[in-house]
Amino acid sequence: MGKKRKAWIHVGAPGAGDIVEAALVHHHRSLIELGFASVARTQAESFRASVEMLRTHARWGLRRSDVEGQWTRLVRRAEKARADLVFSQPMLAEAAPEQVDLLVDALVGFQVNVVVSAEGPRESAALEATVLRWERAVRKPERLHVLAVAEETPEAVWRAFGRLVGFGTASLGLDDVPPTVPVCTTLPEARRELERLARRNASLEVRLEEVDPKRRRLRRRSERRTAA
DSSP states (O other), rough: OOOEEEEEEOOOOOGGGGGGHHHHHHEEEEHTTTTTSSSSSSSSHHEEEEEHHHTTTGGOOOOOOHHHHHHHHHHHHHHHTSSEEEEGGGGGOOOHHHHHHHHHTTTSSSEEEEEEEEEEEOOOHHHHHHHEEEGGGGGSSGGGEEEEOOOOOOHHHHHHHHHHHTTTTTSSSSSTTTOOOOOOSSSSHHHHHHHHHHHHHHHHHHEEEEEHHHHHHHHHHHHHHOOO
């Protein structure tokens, strides 16, 4: 029997670790060459899959049909790359035990590894709670990792994540990676609000993806009528 491929799931906490999601999407083609397949190719895909797992579609103004089956579809598509899978979404830090189980169900045949970003004190109650919720996703404790860096910057977190997973980031810079949630170390309430707005923006992107094909179909119909 061949060696199992790995699936690396990066969750919370919101802050400097948010860059992992955007960087995986931005560098997904280069990562394939390094032996890692980003499950999501856009942040809208990542957002939609997480909303499905968390059952929060109504909160974001989406229908269940907008997100249903998204996670399984993304995993199946990424599997075709014959590489280890990587996925990041800070919202998943709050996943309940049954939601963690639902996410892992699609990863049958993979060795699941979970990475939790440590934002602020490593021993914080929030971090401990997140670790406890996600430890059920792994079969062995050494497959659950707490990513803590001395310098809490997007660059430092991205480098540390790459080292942990097994790819170098020297050629995978962040200069062209669009920022997600701006880091705000002195105003926790402002940070949560910024995160909410960023996720709301992602939900609007999902809507636009749905509207654009309809708009194109209407335009083609109008052009045919004009030509007639």
